[in-house]
Amino acid sequence: MTNYYQPEIETMPREELEKLQSERLVAQVKHVYENVKMYHDRMVEAGITPEDIHGIEDLHKLPFVTKDDLRDQYPYGMCAVPLTDCVRIQSTSGTTGRRVVAFYTQEDLDIWDECCARAIVGVGGTKDDVVHVSYGYGLFTGGPGLNGGSHRLGSLTLPMSSGNTERQIQFMTDLGSTILCCTPSYAHFLGEEIKARGLKDQLKLKAGIFGAEPWTEEMRHNIEELLGIKAYDIYGLTEIAGPGVSCECQAQAGMHIQEDHFIPEIIDPDTGEVLPDGQVGELVFSSITKKAFPLLRYRTRDLCYLTHEKCSCGRTTVRMHKPMGRSDDMIIVKGVNVFPSQIETVLLKLGYLANYMIYVDRIGTKDTIEVHVELTPEMAQDEYPDIPKREKRIVSELKSMLGIQVDVKVVPPQTIQRSEGKAIRVMDKRNLYR
Ligand code: ADP
Ligand code: ZN
Numbered sequence: 001m002t003n004y005y006q007p008e009i010e011t012m013p014r015e016e017l018e019k020l021q022s023e024r025l026v027a028q029v030k031h032v033y034e035n036v037k038m039y040h041d042r043m044v045e046a047g048i049t050p051e052d053i054h055g056i057e058d059l060h061k062l063p064f065v066t067k068d069d070l071r072d073q074y075p076y077g078m079c080a081v082p083l084t085d086c087v088r089i090q091s092t093s094g095t096t097g098r099r100v101v102a103f104y105t106q107e108d109l110d111i112w113d114e115c116c117a118r119a120i121v122g123v124g125g126t127k128d129d130v131v132h133v134s135y136g137y138g139l140f141t142g143g144p145g146l147n148g149g150s151h152r153l154g155s156l157t158l159p160m161s162s163g164n165t166e167r168q169i170q171f172m173t174d175l176g177s178t179i180l181c182c183t184p185s186y187a188h189f190l191g192e193e194i195k196a197r198g199l200k201d202q203l204k205l206k207a208g209i210f211g212a213e214p215w216t217e218e219m220r221h222n223i224e225e226l227l228g229i230k231a232y233d234i235y236g237l238t239e240i241a242g243p244g245v246s247c248e249c250q251a252q253a254g255m256h257i258q259e260d261h262f263i264p265e266i267i268d269p270d271t272g273e274v275l276p277d278g279q280v281g282e283l284v285f286s287s288i289t290k291k292a293f294p295l296l297r298y299r300t301r302d303l304c305y306l307t308h309e310k311c312s313c314g315r316t317t318v319r320m321h322k323p324m325g326r327s328d329d330m331i332i333v334k335g336v337n338v339f340p341s342q343i344e345t346v347l348l349k350l351g352y353l354a355n356y357m358i359y360v361d362r363i364g365t366k367d368t369i370e371v372h373v374e375l376t377p378e379m380a381q382d383e384y385p386d387i388p389k390r391e392k393r394i395v396s397e398l399k400s401m402l403g404i405q406v407d408v409k410v411v412p413p414q415t416i417q418r419s420e421g422k423a424i425r426v427m428d429k430r431n432l433y434r
Contacts, residue, residue, distance in 0.1 A: 007118055009260045010315045014308075017316065021263055022055030024288035029053045029062070032294050035080040038073055039296070056263060059286065060274055064297045070100045070239065079103045081292050091139040092238045093212075093422055099139075102238050103292040109148065111289055115244035115258045116149020122249045122256065122313075123207045123232045125179050127154035130204075132177035134186060135212065136162040136421050141242025142212050146181040149244060155179075162186060162420035165193055176204040184215035184223060184231070185423035188354055191226025196377065205229045211236065211243055213422045214325045214341050218348030220252075233322055239298055240285045246320055251312045254319030261289045264318060265297070266306055269327055280305045282327060283320065301326045331360055331428060333369045334404050340425040343406075346397045347373050355416045360428040367430070370407040371398070377413050385410075 009017065030050040032039040042063045043049065052061060070078060079086070081103075088104040104112070120131065131150035135142025143161055150157040158177060160168055168190060171177065180187060187210050194200055205227055211234035223231045235255050236243035245262050246255035257264050265274050266281040275281045283304055286296045302323040311319060325339040332338070340358060347356055355374040360367065373394065379385055391408045398406040 007114075007121065010118065010256065010258075010317055012316060014316055017259060018056055020260055021288060022057075024260075025056055025059065025263065025286065026050070026053055028286070028288045028294055028296065031291070032080060032296060036078055036294075038069065038077060059263065059265070059297070062286075062297050064272065064284065064299050065295055066299050067100065067239075067301065071098050074098070075101050078293060078295070080294050081105060086292050089139075090141045090144065090238050090242060093140055100239060104290075105292045108241075108290050108292050111261055112145060112241045112244060113148035113152040115241060115261065116145050117152035118149075118258065119209060119234050119244045119247035120146075120149050120153055120155065120179065122247050122315075123179070123209055123230070124250055125153065125155065125207070129153075129155045129178045130158065130176055131155045131179045131181065132158045132160060132168075132172055132175075132205075134160045134162055134168055134180065134182035134190075135243075140421065141236065141238050142181075142183070142421075145236065145242040145244055146209065165190065169194060169197070169199065172205070173199060173202045178204050178206050180205055180208040180227070180229070181234075182208075182210060183212050183419070183422055184210040184219055185213065185354065185419055186421070187223050187227065187231070188219065189418045189420075191223055192353065195226055200226075200228055203228065207232060209234045209247065211247075214323055214329070214339075215354075216341050216345050216348065217322075218345055219354050222348060222353065235320065235323065237300060237302075239293075239295055239300075240287050241290065245285070249311065249313040249315060253311065254307060254321050256311070256313075256315050256317045256319055259317045262287055264306060264320060266304070267299075269299075269301075269303075275305075277307050277309075278305055280324075283323065303327055329426075331358070331369075331426060333360055333367045336402060336404050338369070338402055338404075342401055343371060343398065344425075346394070346401050347371075350394060350397060351379075352376060354423075355413075355418070356425065357416050358426045360426065360430060362430045368407070369404070370409060372409045372411050372416060374411055374413050374416050380413050 033050045086103045087106050092100045133146045137143030208231045220231045232248040234243050234247040236245040246257040248255050263286040265284040269282040283300045283302045285298050304321045304323040307319050352373050357372045359370045387410050390410050394408045
């Protein structure tokens with residue numbers, strides 16, 4: 001078996017890294033051409049064979065793969081090895097439609113563990129840490145991914161899974177968890193609970209690895225404040241591996257992509273043209289080592305940009321900027337593109353916490369959008385919380401951010417449902433009419 005435990009790759013000179021990527025890409029193209037009918041047929045249609053792919057410079061010649069392709073090929077169509085060689089499945093959360101099932105060989109799992117181990121090391125973790133994993137376990141990749149990474153590193157792993165906040169806080173304080181892994185919305189929720197109970201002083205937490213959903217810089221500051229930690233972003237998707245495809249280092253300036261396993265590209269979502277560093281577009285990944293579920297040029301629908309600039313941490317791998325949302329997260333209201341993250345930025349800036357819900361509807365031919373936001377417990381204690389004035393202020397800030405009129409309702413604390421996994425921020429009732 002190839003030894004993939006190679007953290008030194010993260011600081012390899014670019015030339016060497018690209019040579020390695022090229023070798024792996026050439027082998028991967030051959031593997032999919034021979035073992036996945038859809039790839040074979042697409043490549044024949046495009047008039048290319050594996051011999052046309054000599055290295056990463058030829059990546060652009062390959063056809064794209066979309067989420068719809070994966071849904072069409074459900075369940076076994078994209079599996080590139082005999083089922084007897086597979087040892088695990090995981091599945092997407094189904095945030096945007098039918099779930100996708102991904103397969104893993106033992107070697108695929110080893111690589112994924114390695115990526116998550118690198119993520120923990122990247123935020124300053126060592127085998128002496130107590131890694132508290134509050135991502136969901138099961139089909140969702142969050143729990144199994146960070147669990148595997150923590151084991152690989154040799155840290156004491158607390159496989160908490162999500163939910164049961166009481167027990168989370170008890171274990172966290174009793175066992176002295178030092179690194180918390182969960183969704184940012186759940187971290188925020190735990191932070192609020194810990195604050196309400198006055199337990200912050202009893203925590204040993206120093207860092208958090210938060211991902212699986214978009215979150216803003218303002219949210220990062222709030223979580224850091226509430227838990228007294230450094231909060232790091234981690235990104236991944238089931239189709240490519242799971243969490244650990246990329247993770248921030250201690251510079252907190254974009255997520256380093258594990259490029260020896262995943263080659264990123266940013267494309268113009270309309271034309272498919274590859275865009276240069278710094279330009280926002282759709283993130284596309286090619287997984288060059290995965291055997292059971294190898295995807296080439298997979299369109300993630302996540303919007304972000306890349307930078308090859310040197311990072312102060314010494315890693316030479318490319319960094320991706322925090323995805324601002326998915327192209328399919330975007331809601332078009334009154335003809336204007338709106339991302340929940342824009343609304344979140346405004347609310348947090350005005351001192352609210354990230355407890356909000358966006359309701360979109362259509363009355364006749366007119367779109368309506370209403371944002372509900374909770375008062376913080378402190379605001380609610382105020383003798384004159386002056387709700388109408390608060391609402392007016394938010395409406396005006398949202399108008400200047402989005403350019404449209406948004407209705408706002410400020411509601412009492414603890415009235416908007418919390419999520420233990422991925423946060424649900426939008427209720428678009430217009431979908432019901434489709
Ligand atoms: P689903 O697509 O059903 O949610 P996954 O559970 O595999 O399935 O989630 C992967 C998606 O989660 C990514 O494509 C991305 O949209 C989102 N995501 C994961 N990590 C982050 C992150 N750190 N920031 C923003 N979005 C993220
Ligand atoms: Zn770095």
